[in-house]
Amino acid sequence: MEDLVYLNGHILPRSQARISPFDYGFLYGFGLFETMRAYSGRVFRLRQHLERLATSAHAVGLPLPNAQLESAVYQTLQANKLQDARVRLTISAGEGEPVPNPATCKEPTLFVTAARQSQVPESTYDAGCRALVPTLRQNSRSPLSRVKSTNYLLFLLARMEAQKSGFQEAIILNEAGNVAEGSISNVFVMKGGALLTPDLASGCLPGVTRSTVVELAPSLGLDVVEGPVALDELLKADEAFLTNSVLELAPLVGVGDQAIGSGRPGPTTRKLLKAYRELVAKETGEMRNDK
Numbered sequence: 003m004e005d006l007v008y009l010n011g012h013i014l015p016r017s018q019a020r021i022s023p024f025d026y027g028f029l030y031g032f033g034l035f036e037t038m039r040a041y042s043g044r045v046f047r048l049r050q051h052l053e054r055l056a057t058s059a060h061a062v063g064l065p066l067p068n069a070q071l072e073s074a075v076y077q078t079l080q081a082n083k084l085q086d087a088r089v090r091l092t093i094s095a096g097e098g099e100p101v102p103n104p105a106t107c108k109e110p111t112l113f114v115t116a117a118r119q120s121q122v123p124e125s126t127y128d129a130g131c132r133a134l135v136p137t138l139r140q141n142s143r144s145p146l147s148r149v150k151s152t153n154y155l156l157f158l159l160a161r162m163e164a165q166k167s168g169f170q171e172a173i174i175l176n177e178a179g180n181v182a183e184g185s186i187s188n189v190f191v192m193k194g195g196a197l198l199t200p201d202l203a204s205g206c207l208p209g210v211t212r213s214t215v216v217e218l219a220p221s222l223g224l225d226v227v228e229g230p231v232a233l234d235e236l237l238k239a240d241e242a243f244l245t246n247s248v249l250e251l252a253p254l255v256g257v258g259d260q261a262i263g264s265g266r267p268g269p270t271t272r273k274l275l276k277a278y279r280e281l282v283a284k285e286t287g288e289m290r291n292d293k
């Protein structure tokens with residue numbers, strides 16, 4: 003059966019979904035999105051995703067659609083009969099005149115898709131990921147930092163550079179040369195019993211998974227330090243891992259040609275991943291057969 007999508011209040015087959023070429027999301031990248039994960043039919047931390055979306059919309063002056071976003075997400079999951087899924091909600095300023103004047107936009111566009119959550123390959127957790135530090139930089143003072151916008155070219159370029167050389171992720175530095183974030187993830191570093199992660203002033207997205215890990219870490223006896231993280235601190239870490247809503251926590255075992263710690267997924271990463279999955283199961287009622 004063809005996937006069904008939600009577009010501006012209607013559920014329809016993906017092949018019939020159309021938006022105007024005058025949409026400001028297309029013309030100017032004036033849009034925002036959220037990627038979320040559903041477990042057993044429930045989206046983990048949906049409220050937090052929608053709060054981040056609302057904060058970002060306010061920050062960039064993008065009007066939110068009137069539709070109930072939560073209901074649009076669940077309608078899409080239910081229409082596709084999906085329990086475990088990757089859900090993407092996209093909003094844009096909608097159709098306007100092809101001159102850069104958002105005041106000409108009439109109605110925001112709201113688009114939701116859901117795809118079966120094909121399990122992330124186990125090798126991601128067993129062997130870990132390797133990342134490249136691309137040449138481009140994140141500007142921590144840019145209004146596009148900390149916002150998950152459809153203006154995603156910086157991250158795409160970083161991914162393309164990493165993937166061309168056979169790496170799974172790109173670790174993007176900011177203008178000060180400190181770690182900002184991955185192209186689709188936040189970064190955590192374990193050093194001498196402390197868990198470090200770049201603070202939001204470093205330019206990273208306030209990841210929902212990042213904040214869940216920050217919340218969980220003290221229960222495992224870990225002190226979390228949010229602040230500037232120098233590239234050298236990452237390279238000399240005992241362990242490191244990446245977070246996002248789909249990957250959950252993925253060990254980062256190498257950067258460029260350098261191994262992080264033992265070059266194998268570390269014990270604290272495993273413990274935190276287990277605690278994260280237990281929390282997910284508690285909040286979503288998920289029954290996972292791979293635990």
Ligand SMILES: Cc1ncc(COP(=O)(O)O)c(C=O)c1O
Binds near residue numbers: 157183186206207211
């Ligand atoms: C640039 C960037 N940073 C961080 C993240 C992690 O965010 P979350 O944990 O909310 O999925 C993402 C998610 O895709 C991202 O695109």
